[in-house]
Amino acid sequence: MAKNDLTTGERINWKNFAICFLVSLGQIAFGYPASIIGTTLGEPSFLIYMSILNAETGELTTSGNQLIGAMSGVFQAGAVLGVLFASWVMDRYGRKAGMIYCAVFSLVGGALLCGSINVAMFIVARFLAGIGSWGFLAVTPTYCAELAPPKHRGFFVGMNGINIALGYGLASYMGMAFFYAPYGEAQWRGPLGIALLWPFMMLIIIALPFVPESPRFLLMRGRIEEAREVTMRLHSVKGDPDQEFARAEFYQMSKQTEFDRTLDPSWMEMFRRPSYRKRTFMAMGFAFIGQSTAVLVINNYGPLQYAALGFETEDQLRLQCGWISVGVIFNAVGALLMDKFGRRPLMLFGVFGCCVCLIIEAAMVGAFAEGPNAGENKVGLAFGVVAFYAFLAVYSVGIDVCGVVWYSEVL
CATH class of the missing domain: 1.10.12 (Lyase 2-enoyl-coa Hydratase; Chain  A, domain 2)
Known part of the structure; x- marks a missing residue:
């Protein structure tokens, strides 16, 4: 290819960029409901309403920890079905149809969450919301990768990572804002209700006349x-x-x-054909490593972890907002660096950086948040918070934003 062609290939069609940006906003419809459980579980009014916290003693009920775990984990259980069916809908009916599928489940699950009157209803609603929300995680990066020019694919697809973090951030900000609402159901129903805005927004974006079907699907x-x-x-x-x-x-x-x-595009062929199997295991392996960093544990139980470090409810929510903001900033940094330094160096940096930060965090908790002198060393406790923040910075640059690009490219 001639030098002039290379220069041409490096230029950006801003209409293409605008479409990829708008579609990448679907990751807010994933990130917000995925993260809102963290601030919800930090609201005493929610825990008391759901009979998880004893209003008189201020302690969790006998089944409190199990119910909190179910509320958090069932969202990921819905993700399994959500991603599998979203993939099938995308291949059969198109990428835009995949986004509609995700939006419908997100709206149904989100509405039931906002209107939940007991624990059972809340858990079922979290499952349905997980189907739709996690489906977006599969659909919009695929769409953006198929529209993006090769020279800028890292940036175009990386916008999905930025909006994942933005969704997390908005959830924390809304949780903090509604903390100051009058004590009662509005403190947690309000943030849950706002989750309905993002899938509805995606339905509007998909309906815009200048947002096309993926040309690869059309072919x-x-x-x-x-x-x-x-x-x-x-x-x-x-x-x-x-x-x-x-x-x-x-x-x-x-x-x-x-x-x-x-070629045979069946699920069985993914594991039967050696070249497919290698790429499938590579993608699944890195996704497994990314989730094994405990990022969702830190996100979902953030306020509870800050409580263990000795911080009160208001400070817990403030620290959660600050933590999420780090993710928004460093996802953007990763998207900008990816096309220059490549995927692999940033991915290695992310994995090893997360490991170091978690070791430091575990040491701070073990030394200063537990035992007879727990909570006395304020410097040590503050350093535990710093380790959480540093963790999300390296995770965002090397795992979060790199992952959504690398999965689409390797497959």
């Missing part, structure tokens, strides 16, 4: 002229009068689709 369905029109519109750039870059992108997509049609 797989034999809708060649539609795919060509979308590709030329989204990959045309100024300074390329013959639009050679857009033509080259469409040619590459077409040839790849011709080859893909000769």
